[in-house]
Amino acid sequence: MLTFVDSVNEAVAGIKDGSTVMIGGFGNAGQPFELIDALMDCGATDLTVVNNNAGQGDQGLALLIKEGRVRKMICSFPRQSDSWHFDAKYKAGEIELELVPQGNLAERIRAAGAGIGGFFTPTGYGTMLAEGKETRIIDGRGQVFETPIHADVALIKALKADGKGNLVYRKTARNFGPIMAAAAKQTIVQVSEIVPTGALDPETVVTPGIYVNTIVRIPAGTTEKAA
Amino acid sequence: MSIATSLQTSATPLGRDDLARLVARDIAPGSFVNLGIGQPTLVSNYLTAEQDITLHTENGMLGMGPEAQGDEIDGDLINAGKIPVTELPGASYFHHADSFAMMRGGHLDICVLGAFQVSVTGDLANWHTGAPGAIPAVGGAMDLATGAKDVFVMMTLLTREGASKIVDSCTYPLTGVGCVTRVYTDKAVFLTGPEGVSVRETFGCTLEELQELVPVPLKAAPAGG
Numbered sequence: 001m002l003t004f005v006d007s008v009n010e011a012v013a014g015i016k017d018g019s020t021v022m023i024g025g026f027g028n029a030g031q032p033f034e035l036i037d038a039l040m041d042c043g044a045t046d047l048t049v050v051n052n053n054a055g056q057g058d059q060g061l062a063l064l065i066k067e068g069r070v071r072k073m074i075c076s077f078p079r080q081s082d083s084w085h086f087d088a089k090y091k092a093g094e095i096e097l098e099l100v101p102q103g104n105l106a107e108r109i110r111a112a113g114a115g116i117g118g119f120f121t122p123t124g125y126g127t128m129l130a131e132g133k134e135t136r137i138i139d140g141r142g143q144v145f146e147t148p149i150h151a152d153v154a155l156i157k158a159l160k161a162d163g164k165g166n167l168v169y170r171k172t173a174r175n176f177g178p179i180m181a182a183a184a185k186q187t188i189v190q191v192s193e194i195v196p197t198g199a200l201d202p203e204t205v206v207t208p209g210i211y212v213n214t215i216v217r218i219p220a221g222t223t224e225k226a227a
Numbered sequence: 228m229s230i231a232t233s234l235q236t237s238a239t240p241l242g243r244d245d246l247a248r249l250v251a252r253d254i255a256p257g258s259f260v261n262l263g264i265g266q267p268t269l270v271s272n273y274l275t276a277e278q279d280i281t282l283h284t285e286n287g288m289l290g291m292g293p294e295a296q297g298d299e300i301d302g303d304l305i306n307a308g309k310i311p312v313t314e315l316p317g318a319s320y321f322h323h324a325d326s327f328a329m330m331r332g333g334h335l336d337i338c339v340l341g342a343f344q345v346s347v348t349g350d351l352a353n354w355h356t357g358a359p360g361a362i363p364a365v366g367g368a369m370d371l372a373t374g375a376k377d378v379f380v381m382m383t384l385l386t387r388e389g390a391s392k393i394v395d396s397c398t399y400p401l402t403g404v405g406c407v408t409r410v411y412t413d414k415a416v417f418l419t420g421p422e423g424v425s426v427r428e429t430f431g432c433t434l435e436e437l438q439e440l441v442p443v444p445l446k447a448a449p450a451g452g
Contacts, residue, residue, distance in 0.1 A: 026286040026323070027309035028302055052323075079364040090362055099363050102285065103327030103370030110324035122373045123331060126404035128355075129365065142404070171320055172286050173303040178322040206322075 002165045004194065004215050008038035011188050011216045015039060015153050020048040022109065022149075022180040023061060024156035027053070030173035032157040032190045034218045036060040039155065045069045050109070050149060052102065052176065054078035054086035065089055074149060076102035101129060104146050106179060112148035113182025113211070120145055154184035158207070161189060163197030165209025174206065181211040188213065192220035234447055237430040240413040246381060248273040250339060250411050253379075258336040259283055261371055264308040266381050267339035281317075283335055285367040287326045290318030307367065327367070330374035338375035340368065342382045342410075344397045347443050349407035349419040351380065352399035365402075372403030384412035384440065391441045393417055393424065414440070418448050425449075 005011050012035060015021065021039070025031030040063055047070050054073045055062030064070050066085040073095060078086050089095040100108065101123050111119055120143035124130045134145040156177040158167040167189060169177055181187045194217050241249065243266060251273035254260060261283045262268050271293070274280045282291040284306045291306060292313035300311040321329075329335065342353040354368045355361065372378055382392055393410065409427075410417040415437050416427040425448035429437050438445050 027305055029286070029305050029309075030303070077364045077366040079362040087362060091360070097363075099365060101365050101369040102323075102367040103331055103374070106323040106327050107331075121331065123370045125373070126350075127369060127401045129369070169320075171301065171303040171314070172284070172288055172305055174320055174322050175286050176323050179324045 002209060002212060002215070004217075006216070008034045008190065008216055008218070009041060011035060011190075011214050012038045012042050012044075012153075012155070014186065015042060015044045017044055018046045019044060019152040020050065020150070022050040022151040022154040022156075022176070022184055024154070024175065024177045024180050025051065026172065026175040027056075029171070030157050030169070030175045030177055031060060032155045033060050035155040035157075035188060035190050035216075036064065040064055040067070040069070046071050048072040048074065050074045050105075050151060050180075052076055052105065053080065054083055054097075056080055057082045058085075062086070065095065068094065070095060072096035072098065074098040074100060074105070076100055076105050099129065105149070106176065108146055108149040109176065109183045110179045111146075112150045113179060116148060118145055118147045149183065151180070151184040152186065154180040154187045156180055156187065156189050158189055158191045160193045160195055160200065161191045161212070161215045162195050162200045162209075165189075165212035165215060166200050166202075166205040167191070167207035167209075167212065168200060168204060169206055178207045178211075181207050186213045187211055189215050190218045191215060192218065234426060234429050234434050235432065236428040240431040242413070243269060244272075246411050246413065249416075250379060250381060251275075251278075253409075254278065254280060254337060256280075259289070259334065261285065261330070261335055261338040261375065263338065263340040263368075263371065265341050267341060268308070270339055270381075283326075283329065284312070285323075285326055285330070285371070287321050287323060288314070288318060289321075290315045292318075327370050327374075330367075330370050333374060333376055335371075335375040337377045337379060338371045339379045339381060340371060342380045342392065342407075343399045344392050344394050345380055345382075345407050345410050345417075345419060346394055346396050347419060347424040348421060349378075349405045350397050351378065351402045351407050352397040353380075354402050355400045357400045368402050372406045377408045378403075378406045380407050380410045382410070382412055384414045393441050393443065395443050
């Protein structure tokens with residue numbers, strides 16, 4: 001059931017302790033900063049977070065990590081010049097890390113949304129990230145068995161939603177949004193604009209509304225951080 | 228082993244820009260190409276309009292243009308290094324699973340990556356030093372190494388300590404097995420693969436002088452390699 005809510009706090013109110021939360025975005029593009037801030041405010045803890053990175057600077061996911069609310073990160077690239085909060089928690093042994101090659105991360109998320117029980121991929125074969133995993137030679141290439149990543153909640157950002165929850169994105173801010181929307185039981189979306197049903201050309205819809213549960217509008221330009 | 232001094236094509240070692248120019252020249256017209264973060268990004272400065280190369284960025288775009296300047300800067304339009312970029316006419320956007328399917332599915336002609344080490348059979352180590360306490364971060368390196376039809380590496384031949392980065396087998400953790408086809412260095416271009424390593428050309432040294440720096444047997448590549 002699709003609901004439109006007036007505030008980000010209302011949007012994230014149902015997130016429970018111990019949840020697996022997917023957070024869209026690659027760098028700042030597509031990062032749902034307001035929803036992450038609301039997740040911070042709602043107090044949910046012991047979270048497993050799925051994101052390409054592990055927080056940057058002193059905002060968003062980095063603050064959730066700093067406050068000890070994230071038990072485990074599943075990501076491809078945690079270490080950056082400004083990932084000091086993750087770095088500190090990791091070195092202190094206070095956060096678990098599951099490091100996944102970026103394409104395997106994306107495909108594992110996609111597989112969850114598509115009902116796939118796992119897949120063999122050449123990425124990572126023969127490397128330490130394949131240690132302990134089932135492997136096969138398929139068509140002459142070594143391949144590694146990877147399993148889907150499901151989530152309780154996805155927090156994503158899109159450009160526009162219509163009354164049916166259909167979404168369109170903007171440029172490279174699309175990144176993980178469409179696959180996370182499909183992989184989570186509850187998909188919460190912040191959009192810059194809500195348009196009437198019928199106003200989006202069906203040929204251009206990227207995420208059909210079937211994957212979307214909650215929508216909150218954050219008018220463009222009110223987000224200083226996302227610039 | 229015959230030593231062919233005619234392999235030398237430059238009187239001096241190549242600088243980073245000269246090397247980038249050489250890589251750009253070697254990319255076939257019409258190719259779809261992914262340039263890794265760092266030194267490989269320089270290659271884009273030397274691609275010509277006549278080559279009609281389409282650049283891919285792993286965060287979901289084909290037809291990436293140059294770095295954005297001034298008013299062009301748009302937080303929603305960045306490259307894999309999170310640098311603001313521009314879009315060229317004919318660009319397209321897609322989500323992350325499609326972007327990596329494109330890579331893994333063998334649709335990209337060439338990717339250009341940096342490296343810590345490359346083995347004679349084209350094993351690549353470029354993501355992790357394996358040092359105790361180092362926080363590992365892999366990003367898209369393994370997917371690119373495995374997926375592109377040709378993987379070119381750009382690196383200096385020697386470490387700061389003077390050790391060859393062309394090795395018999397990698398001592399750093401691997402990114403991919405047998406994936407690298409060419410290695411562009413300041414002192415030579417190497418071809419790697421199942422047949423082992425050979426040298427296409429040298430810069431500022433003869434093959435014999437190069438051999439003194441590299442701890443694996445070198446031979447001249449067949450002409451046209």
